[in-house]
Amino acid sequence: MDAADTEVLRLRITEVFVSLQGEARDAGWPTVFIRLTGCPLRCSYCDTAYAFHGGEWRSIESLLAQTRAFGVRHVCVTGGEPLAQRRCLPLLERLCDAGFEVSLETSGAIDIAPVDTRVSRILDIKTPGSGEAARNLWQNLAQLTAHDQVKFVICDRADYDWAVDVLRREALDTRCTVWFSPSKGQLSERDLADWIVADRLPVRFQMQLHKLLWNDEPGR
Ligand code: SF4
Numbered sequence: 001m002d003a004a005d006t007e008v009l010r011l012r013i014t015e016v017f018v019s020l021q022g023e024a025r026d027a028g029w030p031t032v033f034i035r036l037t038g039c040p041l042r043c044s045y046c047d048t049a050y051a052f053h054g055g056e057w058r059s060i061e062s063l064l065a066q067t068r069a070f071g072v073r074h075v076c077v078t079g080g081e082p083l084a085q086r087r088c089l090p091l092l093e094r095l096c097d098a099g100f101e102v103s104l105e106t107s108g109a110i111d112i113a114p115v116d117t118r119v120s121r122i123l124d125i126k127t128p129g130s131g132e133a134a135r136n137l138w139q140n141l142a143q144l145t146a147h148d149q150v151k152f153v154i155c156d157r158a159d160y161d162w163a164v165d166v167l168r169r170e171a172l173d174t175r176c177t178v179w180f181s182p183s184k185g186q187l188s189e190r191d192l193a194d195w196i197v198a199d200r201l202p203v204r205f206q207m208q209l210h211k212l213l214w215n216d217e218p219g220r
Contacts, residue, residue, distance in 0.1 A: 011087045012037040013058045014051040014080065018070045022210030024122050024149050024179055026103060031074040032067045036088060039081040041107050043130040045153060045183045047211075051080040060091050064098060075100040077119075083110040092116050109135040112143050121148040127162055129155025129183065141170055148176045152203075155183040160195055173202040181206045 014035040021031040035048070037055030067075055075095050082088045083106050095102045096118040103120040106112060109132070112121050123140060126132040130153065144150065150172055152163040163180065172178050180203045182192045193205050 009060050009087050009090055010057045011060070011063070011085050011091060012055040013063070014055045016063065016066055018072060020209060020213070021074060021076060021103075022208045022213075023181070023206060024103070024151065025120070025177060026074055026076075026101070027206070027209055029074045030072045031076050032070045032072055032100075034063060034067070034075065034077050034091070036077065036079045036082040036085055038084050039079055039107070040084055041081060041109055041126070041132045041135055043107075043126065043132050043153075045130065045155065045186065047184075048078075048080065060087070060094055063091065064094055067095065067100070068098070073101050074103070076103045076105060078105040079107075081107045081110065083112070083115075089114055089116070092119050107132075107135070108140055109137055111137060112140050117145075117147070123148065123150050125150060125152050125163070125166060127152060127155060127159040129153075129159040129186070141172070141175075144172075144175045146176055149179060150176055151179045151181065153181055153183050154192055155186045157191075157195075159187075160192065164199065164201065167201070167203065178203040179206050180204070181208065184208070184211060 014037045016034050018032050021027050021029045035051055037051055039052055077092060092102060093116045096116050103122055105122045108124045115121055126136050154160050154163060182189050189207055196205050
Protein backbone atom coordinates (compact mmCIF):
# COMPACT_ATOMS: atom_id res chain seq x y z
CA MET A 1 0.00 0.00 0.00
CA ASP A 2 1.55 3.34 -1.00
CA ALA A 3 1.08 6.98 0.00
CA ALA A 4 -1.55 7.61 -2.67
CA ASP A 5 -3.70 4.79 -1.27
CA THR A 6 -3.31 5.79 2.36
CA GLU A 7 -3.82 9.54 1.81
CA VAL A 8 -7.55 8.92 1.57
CA LEU A 9 -7.76 6.39 4.42
CA ARG A 10 -8.79 8.10 7.62
CA LEU A 11 -9.03 6.92 11.20
CA ARG A 12 -10.69 8.35 14.28
CA ILE A 13 -7.84 9.48 16.56
CA THR A 14 -8.02 10.58 20.21
CA GLU A 15 -4.43 11.76 20.62
CA VAL A 16 -0.89 11.54 19.27
CA PHE A 17 1.93 12.32 21.67
CA VAL A 18 5.47 11.38 22.63
CA SER A 19 6.31 9.98 26.05
CA LEU A 20 8.23 7.11 27.63
CA GLN A 21 6.82 3.69 26.96
CA GLY A 22 5.56 2.60 30.37
CA GLU A 23 4.94 -1.08 29.75
CA ALA A 24 6.20 -4.32 28.32
CA ARG A 25 9.43 -5.03 26.46
CA ASP A 26 10.01 -1.51 25.17
CA ALA A 27 9.48 0.13 28.59
CA GLY A 28 11.66 3.17 29.00
CA TRP A 29 12.05 4.00 25.30
CA PRO A 30 10.89 7.40 24.08
CA THR A 31 7.85 6.42 22.04
CA VAL A 32 5.20 8.03 19.88
CA PHE A 33 1.73 6.94 20.97
CA ILE A 34 -1.09 6.96 18.44
CA ARG A 35 -4.32 6.47 20.36
CA LEU A 36 -7.27 5.36 18.24
CA THR A 37 -10.77 6.28 19.35
CA GLY A 38 -13.34 3.70 20.40
CA CYS A 39 -13.49 0.37 22.23
CA PRO A 40 -16.22 -2.27 22.34
CA LEU A 41 -15.16 -3.40 25.85
CA ARG A 42 -15.75 -1.78 29.23
CA CYS A 43 -13.10 -3.15 31.59
CA SER A 44 -13.67 -2.31 35.26
CA TYR A 45 -10.22 -0.71 35.61
CA CYS A 46 -10.09 1.11 32.28
CA ASP A 47 -7.83 4.15 32.46
CA THR A 48 -8.54 5.41 28.95
CA ALA A 49 -12.31 5.87 29.00
CA TYR A 50 -11.70 9.31 27.48
CA ALA A 51 -10.84 7.45 24.25
CA PHE A 52 -14.26 5.76 23.98
CA HIS A 53 -15.82 8.69 22.11
CA GLY A 54 -14.85 11.85 20.27
CA GLY A 55 -11.51 12.12 18.54
CA GLU A 56 -10.89 13.53 15.08
CA TRP A 57 -10.60 12.02 11.62
CA ARG A 58 -6.97 11.87 10.47
CA SER A 59 -5.45 10.49 7.30
CA ILE A 60 -2.76 7.85 7.57
CA GLU A 61 -0.37 10.16 5.73
CA SER A 62 -0.88 12.98 8.24
CA LEU A 63 -0.29 10.54 11.11
CA LEU A 64 2.93 9.37 9.48
CA ALA A 65 4.13 12.94 8.99
CA GLN A 66 3.39 13.82 12.62
CA THR A 67 5.08 10.65 13.85
CA ARG A 68 8.21 11.33 11.82
CA ALA A 69 8.37 14.89 13.18
CA PHE A 70 8.76 13.60 16.76
CA GLY A 71 12.12 12.08 15.78
CA VAL A 72 11.93 8.83 17.78
CA ARG A 73 12.17 5.24 16.60
CA HIS A 74 9.44 3.52 18.62
CA VAL A 75 5.74 3.85 17.87
CA CYS A 76 2.91 2.32 19.89
CA VAL A 77 -0.56 2.11 18.36
CA THR A 78 -3.06 1.93 21.18
CA GLY A 79 -6.60 2.85 22.21
CA GLY A 80 -9.28 2.24 23.10
CA GLU A 81 -9.15 -0.90 21.04
CA PRO A 82 -7.21 0.04 17.90
CA LEU A 83 -8.26 -3.03 15.92
CA ALA A 84 -11.91 -1.96 16.21
CA GLN A 85 -11.08 0.34 13.28
CA ARG A 86 -10.15 -1.81 10.28
CA ARG A 87 -7.96 0.96 8.91
CA CYS A 88 -5.62 0.34 11.81
CA LEU A 89 -4.18 -2.46 9.65
CA PRO A 90 -2.88 -0.22 6.82
CA LEU A 91 -1.68 2.31 9.43
CA LEU A 92 0.46 -0.39 11.06
CA GLU A 93 1.76 -1.52 7.68
CA ARG A 94 2.76 2.02 6.67
CA LEU A 95 4.49 2.65 10.01
CA CYS A 96 6.54 -0.54 9.53
CA ASP A 97 7.33 0.42 5.93
CA ALA A 98 8.60 3.77 7.23
CA GLY A 99 11.13 1.93 9.42
CA PHE A 100 9.62 2.44 12.86
CA GLU A 101 9.71 -0.17 15.64
CA VAL A 102 5.97 -0.67 15.95
CA SER A 103 3.96 -2.20 18.77
CA LEU A 104 0.21 -2.66 19.04
CA GLU A 105 -1.73 -2.78 22.31
CA THR A 106 -4.91 -4.79 21.83
CA SER A 107 -7.62 -6.08 24.15
CA GLY A 108 -7.45 -9.63 22.82
CA ALA A 109 -11.10 -9.47 21.78
CA ILE A 110 -10.45 -8.97 18.04
CA ASP A 111 -8.66 -11.22 15.54
CA ILE A 112 -4.93 -10.36 15.39
CA ALA A 113 -4.18 -12.61 12.41
CA PRO A 114 -4.31 -9.79 9.80
CA VAL A 115 -1.81 -7.61 11.69
CA ASP A 116 1.51 -7.04 9.89
CA THR A 117 3.98 -9.59 11.27
CA ARG A 118 6.62 -6.87 11.76
CA VAL A 119 4.44 -5.45 14.54
CA SER A 120 4.98 -6.61 18.14
CA ARG A 121 1.46 -7.40 19.29
CA ILE A 122 0.83 -6.86 22.99
CA LEU A 123 -2.25 -8.90 23.66
CA ASP A 124 -4.32 -8.56 26.82
CA ILE A 125 -5.95 -11.62 28.29
CA LYS A 126 -8.91 -10.25 30.19
CA THR A 127 -9.30 -11.74 33.67
CA PRO A 128 -12.63 -12.22 35.48
CA GLY A 129 -11.86 -9.10 37.54
CA SER A 130 -11.91 -6.98 34.40
CA GLY A 131 -15.57 -7.88 33.86
CA GLU A 132 -14.74 -8.68 30.23
CA ALA A 133 -13.28 -12.21 30.35
CA ALA A 134 -16.08 -13.46 28.10
CA ARG A 135 -14.64 -11.27 25.32
CA ASN A 136 -11.29 -13.12 25.11
CA LEU A 137 -10.85 -14.44 21.58
CA TRP A 138 -8.97 -17.58 22.51
CA GLN A 139 -8.00 -18.46 18.95
CA ASN A 140 -5.72 -15.40 19.04
CA LEU A 141 -3.32 -17.39 21.20
CA ALA A 142 -2.50 -19.70 18.30
CA GLN A 143 -1.19 -16.64 16.41
CA LEU A 144 1.40 -15.65 19.00
CA THR A 145 5.10 -15.68 18.12
CA ALA A 146 8.24 -14.80 20.08
CA HIS A 147 7.88 -11.27 18.69
CA ASP A 148 4.58 -10.82 20.54
CA GLN A 149 3.71 -10.35 24.21
CA VAL A 150 0.81 -11.25 26.46
CA LYS A 151 -0.37 -9.14 29.37
CA PHE A 152 -2.60 -9.98 32.34
CA VAL A 153 -3.86 -7.16 34.54
CA ILE A 154 -4.52 -8.83 37.89
CA CYS A 155 -7.23 -7.42 40.17
CA ASP A 156 -7.10 -9.85 43.13
CA ARG A 157 -5.98 -13.31 44.22
CA ALA A 158 -8.80 -15.03 42.31
CA ASP A 159 -7.60 -13.28 39.14
CA TYR A 160 -4.06 -14.40 39.84
CA ASP A 161 -5.08 -18.05 40.24
CA TRP A 162 -7.15 -17.84 37.05
CA ALA A 163 -4.23 -16.30 35.14
CA VAL A 164 -1.84 -19.01 36.37
CA ASP A 165 -4.27 -21.66 35.11
CA VAL A 166 -4.40 -20.02 31.68
CA LEU A 167 -0.62 -19.61 31.59
CA ARG A 168 -0.09 -23.30 32.31
CA ARG A 169 -2.94 -24.64 30.18
CA GLU A 170 -1.80 -22.68 27.12
CA ALA A 171 1.98 -22.93 27.86
CA LEU A 172 2.09 -19.23 27.13
CA ASP A 173 5.61 -18.71 28.46
CA THR A 174 6.96 -21.07 25.79
CA ARG A 175 5.48 -18.92 23.02
CA CYS A 176 6.17 -15.32 24.01
CA THR A 177 6.93 -12.97 26.89
CA VAL A 178 4.15 -12.93 29.49
CA TRP A 179 3.57 -9.92 31.74
CA PHE A 180 1.64 -9.80 35.00
CA SER A 181 0.75 -6.37 36.34
CA PRO A 182 -1.39 -5.34 39.30
CA SER A 183 -4.54 -3.36 38.69
CA LYS A 184 -3.72 0.01 40.23
CA GLY A 185 -5.67 0.67 43.41
CA GLN A 186 -7.08 -2.87 43.52
CA LEU A 187 -4.08 -5.11 44.21
CA SER A 188 -0.82 -4.16 45.90
CA GLU A 189 2.30 -4.41 43.79
CA ARG A 190 4.03 -6.15 46.66
CA ASP A 191 1.41 -8.91 46.94
CA LEU A 192 1.60 -9.73 43.24
CA ALA A 193 5.39 -9.71 43.28
CA ASP A 194 5.43 -12.05 46.32
CA TRP A 195 3.01 -14.50 44.68
CA ILE A 196 5.07 -14.64 41.49
CA VAL A 197 8.27 -15.30 43.41
CA ALA A 198 6.62 -17.90 45.69
CA ASP A 199 5.30 -19.80 42.67
CA ARG A 200 8.53 -19.34 40.65
CA LEU A 201 6.22 -18.29 37.86
CA PRO A 202 7.80 -17.94 34.39
CA VAL A 203 6.35 -14.47 33.84
CA ARG A 204 7.64 -10.92 34.11
CA PHE A 205 6.21 -8.58 36.73
CA GLN A 206 5.65 -5.00 35.69
CA MET A 207 4.50 -1.75 37.15
CA GLN A 208 3.38 0.88 34.70
CA LEU A 209 6.12 3.51 34.51
CA HIS A 210 3.88 6.24 33.13
CA LYS A 211 1.58 5.90 36.13
CA LEU A 212 4.49 6.17 38.56
CA LEU A 213 5.94 9.16 36.74
CA TRP A 214 2.87 11.10 35.64
CA ASN A 215 -0.05 9.58 37.53
CA ASP A 216 -1.86 8.65 34.34
CA GLU A 217 -2.44 12.13 32.92
CA PRO A 218 -3.85 11.95 29.39
CA GLY A 219 -1.11 12.59 26.84
CA ARG A 220 1.73 11.36 29.13
S1 SF4 B 1 -9.95 -2.95 26.33
FE1 SF4 B 1 -8.60 -1.33 27.07
S2 SF4 B 1 -9.55 0.60 26.34
FE2 SF4 B 1 -11.10 -1.01 26.17
S3 SF4 B 1 -12.26 -0.88 28.10
FE3 SF4 B 1 -10.64 -2.43 28.38
S4 SF4 B 1 -8.91 -1.31 29.30
FE4 SF4 B 1 -10.33 0.23 28.41
